[in-house]
Amino acid sequence: MKFNWGTGIVLAFIGFISFIMYFIITMNTDSKYDHDLVTEDYYKQELEFQNDIDKQKNGNALETNITWKKTEKGIVITFPKTFKVENITGKVFLYRPSNKQFDFDTAISLSNHNLLIPDKRLLDGRWNIKVDWQYNGKSYLYKKEIVY
Numbered sequence: 001m002k003f004n005w006g007t008g009i010v011l012a013f014i015g016f017i018s019f020i021m022y023f024i025i026t027m028n029t030d031s032k033y034d035h036d037l038v039t040e041d042y043y044k045q046e047l048e049f050q051n052d053i054d055k056q057k058n059g060n061a062l063e064t065n066i067t068w069k070k071t072e073k074g075i076v077i078t079f080p081k082t083f084k085v086e087n088i089t090g091k092v093f094l095y096r097p098s099n100k101q102f103d104f105d106t107a108i109s110l111s112n113h114n115l116l117i118p119d120k121r122l123l124d125g126r127w128n129i130k131v132d133w134q135y136n137g138k139s140y141l142y143k144k145e146i147v148y
Contacts, residue, residue: 051139052141054139055132055139055140055141056140056141056142056143058138058139058140058141059140059141059142062080062140063080063082064080064081064082065080065142066078066079066080066131066133066140066142068129068144068146070148072119073116073118073119074116074117074118074119074120074121074122075116075117075122075129075146075148076114076115076116076117077092077114077115077116077117077129077131078113078114078115079110079113079114079115079133080113081113083113083135085110085111085112085113087135087136088108088110088133088134088135089108089133089134089135090107090108090131090132090133090134090140091105091106091107091108091131091132091133092105092106092107092108092115092117092129092130092131092132093105093129093130093131093132094117094121094122094127094128094129094130095127095128095129095130096123096125096126096127096128097126097128098125098126102123104121108131108133122148123148124148125147125148126145126146126147126148127145127146127147127148128143128144128145128146129142129143129144129145129146130142130143131143
């Protein structure tokens, strides 16, 4: 068989296509290349985005919004002192951007105006905290990026 320009171009195309197909198959089958979305129900959350904006506006309109501080026991989230503790309901969601295995949420149950998230559940590093809470039928939202 004689090797000419046409044969060389065909072999180059076959080699290039084989090279690309190898990487496509490797990226789709090897679990170390998995990169998950922030959330599985992304489109559903996108539709509720305006509700989140309204809740954040409600929170920003308060005299004193939620505050947080790091203590030796964990993170203490403080709710406004002007509200009755019995009427505050909702959830606190902590999202770890580097690993979804550490994400968790907890229901708000208060005996005073402080909610403690224990140190044993938190790793050092960046966390996104989202407090979605209600008081007397009005919804509020607090979002913050924190470094623990």
